[in-house]
Amino acid sequence: MSLQTSRLPLKKRIRRALSDDFMRASIAAAQDLINRKRQDRFAELGDIDSWREAAAEIRAHTLDHLDFYLDRFVTQAEASGCRVYFADDAAEANRIAAELLGSKKARKAVKSKSMVTEEIGLNEALQEIGVEVIETDLGEYLLQIDDADKPSHIVIPALHKDRERFRRVLAEKKGYSGDAAPENMTRFVRGILRQEFLTADVGITGCNFAVAETGTLVLVTNEGNGRFVTTLPKTQLVFLGMERLVPTLSDLDVLLTLLPRSAVGSRASVYTTLLTGPRRANELDGPDEIHIIIVDNGRSEVLGSPFRDVLRCIRCGTCMLECPAYRHISGHGYGALYPGPLGAALMPTLGGYPVFKEIVKICSLCGACDEVCPVKIPLHKLIFEHRRRIAEELGLNGRLEDGVFAGAAMVLGSPFIYRATTKAAFLANLAPRIGPVRSWTKSRCLMKIPTRRFRDWYKAHRAKEGS
């Protein structure tokens, strides 16, 4: 996978998503359930605004001094026995990983859910050199064996599929003979993946947070796969997006408090693992080696742009759960690795406007996401700024839109033309409903324009009253 998850045009993607009733119902149910739980958890914390303010301050400060904290983290991680590599882009990150796994003669890698490895297309790159990469998050695994289907949410990736679909895939691909009860299918996958954990050469993880003062890697998971891939294989490979740092363990407190509450409405994820260096000489399990690949892939450019705030993101997915547009079209409608308001704000900065100029349109600028973001990213303002740039500076919206606005400027800029066109506006009632007008009138009524303008009526009315 990479940044773009669908090559279909925007309207086709959206139409397809809108026609999937199961998916729409399950996204709506997930939004309602998790949003309610999140509100309960936030209420327990007391003054939630103070928490969000603190989290925003920590993330903003870290980004403002990212050079210092990166350097400090690398020093500490190396002191604890990790090896650290630096990748400018996806290709370099994949090359480093491939060389490393090649030198270990690795055949099989188990991976716990990681967005940055999706972003760089790691699975495909490693398959090319003959390393099998097995997703071990239940949802990701079920998508992987279903002909590498794409996730529709960053925390709950397989929300768009029903249990019967999973049963069929497990039966076809893995010989499962049980029913479609989630418990039974989960037990079956547990058995398969346990064997993979025990026999894999390499464990691959992302990293939720990296603590600069101690060189610690923090993994937040619920299923336990994050623990397995950092316990059994002898080599561990960590992909760290360069912005994932926090200065100290005290700062980590704030983020670990907000992340599980925001993401799934829990007080804590089932497992939070703090890893500092490979296993010590007197420990029997854990990796002998930890290799950390720090990935830029466009982030340093975002850091130096007016979009720096989007890098505060801690990948909780709350903005998606709150978004009215996401509710209807799910992650698939966005056609991007990171969907929802975060995707609309982030994707154009990572993947460029030519590819992602349309994603910023999937937003009504209602600002609901800004209100819940635990690190207070001004998401809708960033999305609006993308739109402004696309229209004003880059002129990427096409001739039709340029023409419409040039026409509007002409009409509104001259009292004479304004009077003439508004007087004749009712003639538009006769225009055929085709082209861009049709896509509007298909789902909405086009107002009938009266033959007499309001201001003409008002003038006459006043004259009558006065007399």
Place this chain on the structure above:
Amino acid sequence: MDRNEFIRRTSSALGRERAQPPAWTTPGIEFRQRIMADRNREEMTQAFVASSRAVSVTVIETMRERLNASLAEAIGGIGAGSCLLADQPLFRELNTAGYLRAYLPVELWEESLTRQGAIVHAEKAGVGIAVADLAVAESGTVVVYSRSGVGRSVTLLPPATIYVVPQSVIRPRLTQVLEEIKHSENNEMSSSINFVTGPSATSDIELVRVEGVHGPMQVVYIIVKDI
């Protein structure tokens, strides 16, 4: 790309030539420390019990002299046929391994084992038992440090885990726990510190909660009230 170039480029994106150490005080530490600060030891323990039960943990309260018996009862409740015991001072003092061997086969996670041998023990055991280093009242979380007698596998591979939680290690929330971790043993962090909050769980299929995905399906906390 090499380290210096990577950092230099980050500096330049931030509009400076090289990294400068910033002044920084973590925000909001006062209000974080205030949460649950007024609870006494017993109230804090009961908060821990309540939040643990809320995440499907079975909680047993006992005393030090009754710990071995409580362990045997808990193992019986789980229905485990064999157990893997962490090699920790408390269990040695109480001769827990000897006591439990009267009921079922017991393996110890001893430093003298080989890596492979230890993992096989963990894979075969019906329950893993370890003493928690710290616990969090707010969320029902236990914290275990990996170290010589306490492998990561002990609390991960067997289908059930029993954590012995001395009442004295229960803290109000993460704030205090992370502070203690920071100042732990000679300032050296353990290679793996695990925060565990209940049985392994997922909601990946139709948002239905299922317990026992990869990790333990059952989790028991035995709170020892006089240590």
